[in-house]
Amino acid sequence: MEILVLEGNIAEVREHNRRLTGRTPGEAYADVLQKLDPLVRCEILCPADRDDVGLDHLARYRGVVITGSALNAYQDIPPVQRQVKLALQIFESGLPFFGSCWGLQVAVVAAGGEVIRNERGREVGYSRAVQLTEAGRGHPMHVGRPQVFDTPAVHSDHVSRLPENAVVTAFNEVSEVQALEIRHGNGVFWGVQYHPEFSLRDIAATLRRYGPRLIKEEGSFQTVDELETYARNLEILEDMPDRKDIAWQYALGADLLDPSRRQVEIRNWLDHCRREALRNAA
Structure with missing residues (x-):
């Protein structure tokens, strides 16, 4: 199963992360996907740098993931504009679409919502006491999550206005939108404000x-x-x-300690990708 991983950071930040950890966030995300399913094959692209992904290119994949990023979705600069434009293309493609943190924020902006600096401050290290909403308790993205849980996180921005056809599936005291689903164009996005891919x-x-x-x-x-x-x-x-x-x-x-519990949403999304691939092949 081919999955496209879109690295959200500019080159300088990617290389800084490589110096700290030995790999970029995109490479780390691909590692998690492939450990969860050894049959997954990932390609990593960096749309912050240039326009090099179009609908024809997207057609080869079974799903698309956008990683976290040090960018801010409200910045009116090319690295942000490119990724918002690409998110719209992904929605139109109808491919299963997932994002962590920055990935969620880009999808929200692309679908017509708003992201701002969170006046309550930064969540760093962990999001504590994240709670599933009624919709979240029945959502396939969160199968295996308890009603209340802690999860890795780092963000100072959050969603201030939802796009149309968005459903919040998790929240906590710091942010009213810790996870959601967006239906826009031909596509469905599942996303989390936290980082289930983080170790x-x-x-x-x-x-x-x-x-x-x-x-x-x-x-x-x-x-x-x-x-x-x-x-x-x-x-x-x-x-x-x-x-x-x-x-x-x-x-x-x-x-936080058990990878199988940390990575619940990503594992569930991969299951969703497989189901969609079978449905489209039928």
């Missing part, structure tokens, strides 16, 4: 990437050493998930 090691890299801002501006950590200790402990926990002392200290439960 604990990815969270550690995210903390380091935002380090100066988290210390000087947002007060999440007092010193660089404090932040680095936290990040190192997350990496230890990634390699040694039985370290209950670290998990207890940081209040990390199975929703």
